[in-house]
Amino acid sequence: MNLSAGAKLKGFTVNRIREEKELDGEMVEMTHDKTGAQLVWVNNNTENKLFCIGFKTLPEDSTGVFHILEHSVLCGSDKYPVKEPFVDLLKSSMNTFLNAMTFPDKTIYPVSSRNKCDFLNLVSVYLDAVFAPKLRENPGIFHQEGIHTEINDGVPSYKGVVFNEMKGAMSNVDSRLEQELLSLLFPDSIYRHNSGGDPAVIPDLTYDRYLKAYNKYYHPSNSRIFLDGSVPLEETLELIDSYLEKFGRGSEAGEIADQIPLTNEGTAYYEAAESQNIEKSAVFAIGKIIGSWKDRDKLLAAQVLMKTIADTNEAPLKRAVLSSGIAEDFQIEIEDGLSQPVMLVIARNMSDGDSEKIKTIISDTVKKLVKECIDKKSLTASINRFAYNSKQLSEPQGLERAIVSYNSWLYDGDPMTYLLFDEAVEGLRKMAEGDGFEKLLNDLLGSYDNCALLHLLPSRSFGKELREAEEARLKKEVSAFTEEDKKANKELNEKLDKWQKTPDSPEAAASIPLLPLSEVSEKPEFIKTREHFHGGARILFHPVASHGIVRISMYFPLTGLSLEELTAIGVLPNLYMELPTENYSVLELQQEIKTYIGGIHFSLCHHAKANDPKSCTPCLKVKAGFLKENLQKAKELIEEIILRTKFHDLDKIKEIALQVDEGARQFMIRNGHMVASKAALSRYSAEGAVDEAMHGFTNFKALHALARSFDEKSKALCDAIRKVYKTAIIRNGLTVSITADEEADVRDLTDAFPEGEKLPESAEYKIALPEKMGIAIPSQISYAVKCYNLNRCGAENSGALSVSSNILSYGYLWNAVRVQGGAYGSGLRSRLNGNILCYSYRDPSPARSLTVYDEISKYIKEFCEGDESLEKFIISSIADTEPLRTPGEQGDYADSLLFMGIGEEELIRRRKEMLHTTREQLLDLCGIFDKMAEEAAVCVSGGEEALKTCEGLTVFSIED
Ligand SMILES: [Zn+2]
Incomplete structure (x- = not known):
């Protein structure tokens, strides 16, 4: 299609078209003539097609009204009058993404699919959802998704999907920290509100106020539509226009008033368990507004700067904090996606009384760094890592582009601003040559003026207080009920219950567009792996288009270790790159890695043949990705880290164990379903037992014991590490997989490891947890x-x-x-x-x-x-087997099939089974x-x- 500025197409006018090498295509900007709705299309020929409509939604309180609306619009619409079209699409479509998200100042509705017909179906359902939702006439939707009071046997309680979702979210220390810090930083701006909804405030919301918010914000004139990939443009625009043209010109949500930076301090609490030792469990955080969304280069520089001084234990600012022994962990985050992006400095696991000391340590270190200059090599290394990462988008890539485009577009800026990196990276390199980073550091952390200081303290009674406050509120509410109120509440619940239990009528169900089974290919995706052996090592090559990036995974089998030993080495992957090697200090090693390797990751993993519950193969896995031209240097570094890391410094190991323990604890609280699954599955197979021992509750308890009684437990750790090196870090039985455009030679890398005595391919494991x-x-x-x-x-x-x-x-x-x-x-x-x-x-x-x-x-x-x-379930089940995968994920997938012993024929057989x-x-x-x-x-x-x-x-x- 020949598009040019000024062209008219399906109710839209093209404003601007820009070719952009970094986007692998062009960006087309359009405006909808009648409503002024803005639209951007990144035309880059990617097979996956993405549609995302975003509304600027500015909260006036913490009732979570926009979050509840986000859920509600997906509960039925005029053209699709089923209870939950969203779920019907999950059941029936080949989507590669289907969801909705509420941010502090926007709500977005993205969908994507590789299949054109499916894509248009998804867009149609989403447009009808946001512009013609049933929530306008059915208050039950508000009560179900948001909040309502239910009385069972005289006991009242609050019910609602978002209400419970936010209870879970706010049980998380990090979510609470972020919310409390934002409210201290932005006392006069909309960002002080909890846009997801504070469970203590959600019950304030009424159906009327919710409807008003819908009518005010869900108007085309307040929308921004993002398209990405090889979308059928004319058909898509025609579909969009068919909704937009029903509206007149509305008003856009206003501008977000800037917060004038000020100094603020506050205390908040998070829930601790009755039996929890809370002596060193306080969190102290410093927040600062960095500038405006327009200062994009400054934001990138701040990201690079904070990585340089605080991302690893040996980075200078983090080292100073950790060495003081006051806090057990420390990090700095830069948060964009707000009209005023912010910096968050977080010190964890400390005594609350020590926050002044932390402030002094930060000030002293910052002064020293500004005066003596930040190490140039470290800066350059961080810039290299940043440049590499900016090109590694996760899937769906179009979604990442959409979200990032709103960083400027939502505030009437150029939607392309946050999508480009090359020029900015050159700017960062220049900045590093002079004293730009020192000036920036001084600007951000040179003083605590205009900073928000938050003391987040553990409280054993906080959970109980929340529950009691909720009960008291309910009691008050219900006791004030008149007879009429009681009747109304009873009716509301009965109606809701009836509505929930009544299946959609066949006519309504038939409104959801279904794909024919013929749209599904009979042939599953399969990567043809090449395999050969070299000196006892098995070398796999997965040919995958990867734009000049080589990914290597190494699997060292650990079948010589007992289950207890596998648990004991839980912290081992975290020690690599935080301890020195024979030829490098940690700082030098970090610089080398960041300079030559884009990403490197150590982990414990396991695999088993698909039909073998009795035995499995636990492994130490190393995964690295880097530019092809850095192959030699990357191999040398991988070899150096694995073979020559020095595990002597017990103080440093203890420091890492404490950090890992806290991270694992937060994971346990946030991901209870994963932890519970591992425990319950552990009894059924060797793989389950190993997974529980290495990643489950059993492992968490061992990590916790190691961190808290280090002197007593460290011997078992050191013994187990020695055993790993004696039996497992060898060439015999090692698997190396390469995922790249063309095969890279890794023979010298495998040759570097001692031949060793080959361990059994798999071993039997059993664990005994209660049923x-x-x-x-x-x-x-x-x-x-x-x-x-x-x-x-x-x-x-x-x-x-x-x-x-x-x-x-x-x-x-x-x-x-x-x-x-x-x-x-x-x-x-x-x-x-x-x-x-x-x-x-x-x-x-x-x-x-x-x-x-x-x-x-x-x-x-x-x-x-x-x-x-x-049929529709068959389609969605098959689509689930082929999610979008990044090149790295394709490599992992191919590895896992090989380890399970599943070949192409088996996949075809499984697909047939599903199809029929x-x-x-x-x-x-x-x-x-x-x-x-x-x-x-x-x-x-x-x-x-x-x-x-x-x-x-x-x-x-x-x-x-
Ligand atoms: Zn939600």
């Missing part, structure tokens, strides 16, 4: 998991089982656990190794969810008797689900009170 287990965490919500393995009833994974996962996740569980139970999420997953798991996420009533899981076969029978399409799934096959699964209900292992992670409501759990605490 019904509870993990107590300080949290207002829970995660309930039930797991099973097909081996237990002599069954195998099948295409039908994969399809049933989507039927159950988006049909039964979505409705029973999320909609009716008020949990934020729930699902059923089945794995190739026979594992099946049901989980709930941010769940207010875990005991109820566990009983819901037991009724699965009943639902399957109902489904099979009903007339809901099976029948209702009879689904019915046959009921026996499995009944067995699962009877015998499944259970694990619930949640607050102590919630765990008491679940029967028969053996409860462990994450505290000592």
